[in-house]
Amino acid sequence: MAHPPCKLACPILTDVREYVQLIAERRFDEAFATIRRQNPLPRVCGRICTHPCETACKRGQIEEPIAIAALKRFASDGPWKNQYKPVLPDKPSGHKVAVIGSGPAGLAAAHDLALLGHHVTIFEALPVLGGMLRVGVPEYRLPKNVLDEEIQAIVDLGIEIKTGVRIGAQIKLSDLFEQGYKAVFVAIGAHKDRKLGIAGEDQFEGVISAVSFLRAVNQGQNPKETKKAAVIGGGNTAIDSARCLLRMGAESVHIVYRRSRDEMPAAQEEIEEAIHEGVQIAYLTSPLKILGEDGKVSALKCIKNELGEPDASGRRSPKPVPGTEFTLDVDMVIAAIGQAPDSSLVADELGLTERRERIIVEGPYTLVTTRPGVFAGGDAVTGPATVVEAISAGKRAALSIDHYLKGESIPAIEPAKDVEKVSLARSVVEKTRKFPRCKKISLPADQRLRGFKEVESVFSEDLATKEALRCLHCYLGARIDAEKCVSCLTCVRVCPLGIPTTSKMGEITIDPFACQACGVCALECPVRAIDISLDPRTEIAQDIKKAMSTSQHSGPVIVGFFDLHGNFDSSDVENLRQDYPHVLPVMVFGLRRIDTSDILKAFECGADGVLLARCPPESDPFPEATDRVKRRMAHARALVEALGLDGGRLEICDMPEQGLVQKELIDGLIQRIKEPGQVRSE
Amino acid sequence: MITLEQKKFEEIEKMTKGYSRLLVLGCETCSAMSFAGGQRQVEELASAIRMAQKTSGQEGEVLEDAIARQCEPEFVDLIRDKLAGCDAVLSLACGAGVQLLSERFPDKVILPGCNTTFLGVTEELGVWSERCAGCGNCILDKTAGLCPIARCSKQLLNGPCGGSMNGKCEISKDVDCVWQLIIDRLARLNRLEMLEEIFPVKDWSPAGHGGPRKMVREDLKS
Numbered sequence: 001m002a003h004p005p006c007k008l009a010c011p012i013l014t015d016v017r018e019y020v021q022l023i024a025e026r027r028f029d030e031a032f033a034t035i036r037r038q039n040p041l042p043r044v045c046g047r048i049c050t051h052p053c054e055t056a057c058k059r060g061q062i063e064e065p066i067a068i069a070a071l072k073r074f075a076s077d078g079p080w081k082n083q084y085k086p087v088l089p090d091k092p093s094g095h096k097v098a099v100i101g102s103g104p105a106g107l108a109a110a111h112d113l114a115l116l117g118h119h120v121t122i123f124e125a126l127p128v129l130g131g132m133l134r135v136g137v138p139e140y141r142l143p144k145n146v147l148d149e150e151i152q153a154i155v156d157l158g159i160e161i162k163t164g165v166r167i168g169a170q171i172k173l174s175d176l177f178e179q180g181y182k183a184v185f186v187a188i189g190a191h192k193d194r195k196l197g198i199a200g201e202d203q204f205e206g207v208i209s210a211v212s213f214l215r216a217v218n219q220g221q222n223p224k225e226t227k228k229a230a231v232i233g234g235g236n237t238a239i240d241s242a243r244c245l246l247r248m249g250a251e252s253v254h255i256v257y258r259r260s261r262d263e264m265p266a267a268q269e270e271i272e273e274a275i276h277e278g279v280q281i282a283y284l285t286s287p288l289k290i291l292g293e294d295g296k297v298s299a300l301k302c303i304k305n306e307l308g309e310p311d312a313s314g315r316r317s318p319k320p321v322p323g324t325e326f327t328l329d330v331d332m333v334i335a336a337i338g339q340a341p342d343s344s345l346v347a348d349e350l351g352l353t354e355r356r357e358r359i360i361v362e363g364p365y366t367l368v369t370t371r372p373g374v375f376a377g378g379d380a381v382t383g384p385a386t387v388v389e390a391i392s393a394g395k396r397a398a399l400s401i402d403h404y405l406k407g408e409s410i411p412a413i414e415p416a417k418d419v420e421k422v423s424l425a426r427s428v429v430e431k432t433r434k435f436p437r438c439k440k441i442s443l444p445a446d447q448r449l450r451g452f453k454e455v456e457s458v459f460s461e462d463l464a465t466k467e468a469l470r471c472l473h474c475y476l477g478a479r480i481d482a483e484k485c486v487s488c489l490t491c492v493r494v495c496p497l498g499i500p501t502t503s504k505m506g507e508i509t510i511d512p513f514a515c516q517a518c519g520v521c522a523l524e525c526p527v528r529a530i531d532i533s534l535d536p537r538t539e540i541a542q543d544i545k546k547a548m549s550t551s552q553h554s555g556p557v558i559v560g561f562f563d564l565h566g567n568f569d570s571s572d573v574e575n576l577r578q579d580y581p582h583v584l585p586v587m588v589f590g591l592r593r594i595d596t597s598d599i600l601k602a603f604e605c606g607a608d609g610v611l612l613a614r615c616p617p618e619s620d621p622f623p624e625a626t627d628r629v630k631r632r633m634a635h636a637r638a639l640v641e642a643l644g645l646d647g648g649r650l651e652i653c654d655m656p657e658q659g660l661v662q663k664e665l666i667d668g669l670i671q672r673i674k675e676p677g678q679v680r681s682e
Numbered sequence: 683m684i685t686l687e688q689k690k691f692e693e694i695e696k697m698t699k700g701y702s703r704l705l706v707l708g709c710e711t712c713s714a715m716s717f718a719g720g721q722r723q724v725e726e727l728a729s730a731i732r733m734a735q736k737t738s739g740q741e742g743e744v745l746e747d748a749i750a751r752q753c754e755p756e757f758v759d760l761i762r763d764k765l766a767g768c769d770a771v772l773s774l775a776c777g778a779g780v781q782l783l784s785e786r787f788p789d790k791v792i793l794p795g796c797n798t799t800f801l802g803v804t805e806e807l808g809v810w811s812e813r814c815a816g817c818g819n820c821i822l823d824k825t826a827g828l829c830p831i832a833r834c835s836k837q838l839l840n841g842p843c844g845g846s847m848n849g850k851c852e853i854s855k856d857v858d859c860v861w862q863l864i865i866d867r868l869a870r871l872n873r874l875e876m877l878e879e880i881f882p883v884k885d886w887s888p889a890g891h892g893g894p895r896k897m898v899r900e901d902l903k904s
Contacts, residue, residue: 486750488715493807526720527710527748597722600729604736639726642691643733 004474009056011392023468026570029080040111043146046073050386061424064437074464093117095405098181100167103131104387105187105378108394114157116402121160135215139452168345183373183401190379192342196335200290206297210237210336226332230254230300233336234264241334242279255281258318299327341380366410367397422513431497438467461569476534477515484529491521518622519593547584548605555582556608556673565615566655592625596636608673612652648672685810686718686796701770708748709775718796719774721748752779758786818888826867833860839881
């Protein structure tokens with residue numbers, strides 16, 4: 001089966017669709033396990049991942065993508081996270097591996113290597129673990145205690161930690177091999193600043209690089225009191241610096257960026273938040289010179305630009321406009337024009353030419369360096385990139401190292417991903433019901449600037465399930481069995497989105513990407529040639545049997561089919577179980593999936609009554625199918641009555657605006673089962 | 683297609699009573715397309731029969747199966763093994779399928795679960811209507827492509843009759859007068875002069891009035 005676009009877009013191929021679905025099913029612990037199995041830093045990614053999955057999300061073609069990152073955070077922050085226990089192999093491999101650097105690449109590699117049975121030691125030059133996550137990302141985006149807990153869970157796998165050790169200085173790579181390490185993963189990140197290269201840069205006090213500034217701030221220091229500051233650059237580091245400055249009491253902060261907002265490399269939402277908090281951005285502006293008084297910065301001389309021809313990066317290059325010079329009165333200038341890896345300490349041993357900043361590897365999948373047993377990845381190889389790319393490198397390095405330690409050849413080619421960017425037909429977009437993306441919850445701007453309190457809050461259970469239910473279930477929809485299909489055209493006729501098509505000879509095609517798994521065709525197909533992967537028919541049958549097998553009481557047994565699109569939370573399900581232990585819930589993505597034969601099956605298995613609870617119309621993604629569901633239930637009731645049973649044993653109702661089901665409805669159903677022949681209320 | 687409808691459950695329950703091992707056999711072409719006897723209806727009906735048996739305290743087993751077409755001996759023979767252990771088959775095919783089962787399995791009780799209704803078209807999902815009576819001598823070239831044998835209540839060849847009112851047949855206001863439709867269509871095609879040709883008395887022998895019909899193609903038969 002093809003991968004959904006969210007998964008394909010993720011550098012570590014996270015099973016996004018799976019965990020979003022589990023959240024929709026209120027199975028939060030399983031959602032977390034799904035995330036955590038693939039990603040050792042889920043709470044970090046839930047906060048600061050650049051979420052390429054959201055960019056790829058099919059919902060984005062309808063109105064807005066699923067808030068995947070926020071859902072990841074919800075699944076990873078909840079109390080159920082502590083139930084997850086990674087499984088270490090019974091027998092250690094006996095191999096020692098050194099990981100240099102404790103950023104996301106190093107941590108991910110250490111985690112995966114430990115799970116593969118290797119003994120891992122992390123060497124970290126700084127006194128604290130986390131790399132850029134610790135000293136680059138500000139507290140208000142990633143609280144330190146969250147990072148601490150994630151790192152601790154990794155360290156708890158039995159990883160040895162050596163902080164304050166700069167490999168290449170005190171200890172050479174060759175020394176590590178002498179100490180018994182069989183492989184080394186170099187993940188030293190990109191912590192070296194780039195210089196502005198303008199006059200005054202080295203002359204006055206108050207010019208500082210963003211990396212140094214953020215490192216100091218993140219370690220609880222204030223490098224310099226400032227009233228008016230300028231930050232030069234347009235990336236996330238510039239935004240981070242500017243937002244930190246505001247929190248440290250700066251009265252005005254200007255970001256000076258040479259191109260326009262469209263070209264700005266920082267994440268859109270970060271730019272918006274910065275502006276919201278009061279950061280001013282001077283677009284199309286380049287710094288010319290730093291001016292000073294008494295040895296201290298006093299102003300920044302700038303010039304306005306216009307955009308010219310596209311450069312090598314494809315972005316239009318800025319050209320200064322003569323005569324537009326102006327000065328900004330500032331007492332501090334932060335240079336945030338990019339970082340580079342500092343590979344000088346390992347350059348000799350890895351055979352790097354001195355000018356090179358990045359460590360060279362044989363390929364992006366093997367991460368093999370020129371020195372046998374030494375692997376490298378993350379920002380140190382790619383230059384500054386995203387946290388999930390670093391995690392991806394760490395995971396790949398772990399695999400390569402594992403192959404190497406076992407004496408196996410390292411697969412050189414990345415397994416082919418079936419990349420396809422598919423756009424939905426306009427008719428499908430128009431027919432798909434719109435559900436607005438749940439808005440993130442942020443602190444009001446005035447409360448933010450009083451400290452470094454985290455700006456964004458986690459979704460409530462209510463919001464998270466609502467958001468997860470927006471998923472369109474790419475590739476989980478209708479699958480047609482050509483051998484069984486008799487070209488009756490029922491699917492073509494019933495699909496609410498008009499997706500199935502037929503050839504002249506009756507060959508039916510259902511686009512697996514466009515299908516949204518509503519289930520109507522699978523149900524109505526007279527020859528059962530169609531099934532859907534979301535709630536397949538066999539699973540519904542099994543769920544009924546499973547529910548019946550859990551029944552252990554004397555009262556009337558009721559199988560209750562509940563639509564997951566209802567506005568209920570996990571406590572409502574728990575309350576139902578407690579108050580009505582003889583009501584056995586079967587949760588489905590819409591009652592469209594329930595056929596007469598499923599209802600009969602429940603009775604056949606020994607149920608005394610069947611309850612079907614439809615979601616409120618406002619949350620139903622396919623309200624046009626409601627009438628079809630009602631007519632089918634009328635048919636089912638007629639058949640139940642033909643069997644000599646009281647038709648009142650079958651109850652179809654609407655779920656309340658909030659909650660799972662009204663108690664009176666269950667009580668009424670129980671009453672009718674106990675005293676058959678009573679007139680139904682409906 | 684041949685359209686079918688499933689018999690009322692009460693009738694099915696009555697005829698299937700007393701069999702200890704009953705096979706409910708679907709027919710996956712016309713019957714399935716009529717929503718009378720495809721795999722889905724087999725599941726539903728078998729479940730209902732099982733429950734009815736349980737309610738009446740009858741011990742028995744109800745098996746489910748379906749084949750592509752019960753009117754073809756090769757398909758029918760594929761269930762021979764499954765049928766061996768059964769004492770009756772409830773066939774959800776048209777009358778032709780039921781009878782072929784009877785012929786192939788002379789020692790088994792074969793029961794009809796459906797009524798065969800007509801040769802027709804799907805107007806929309808769930809709505810079918812009759813178009814052809816299988817009279818064995820097609821005259822649609824002379825009647826603007828609309829059949830008075832299948833669609834005129836009196837099967838008139840030189841209609842309409844005096845019961846045609848505002849385009850509807852006198853038997854029901856829901857039934858179109860096909861002769862009105864024929865005239866309207868001939869007018870649209872500018873062929874009204876065709877009505878001047880009088881149909882002679884119809885020879886009904888190809889329609890089955892000359893006894894059961896059989897068709898042999900010498901070039902094909904073995």
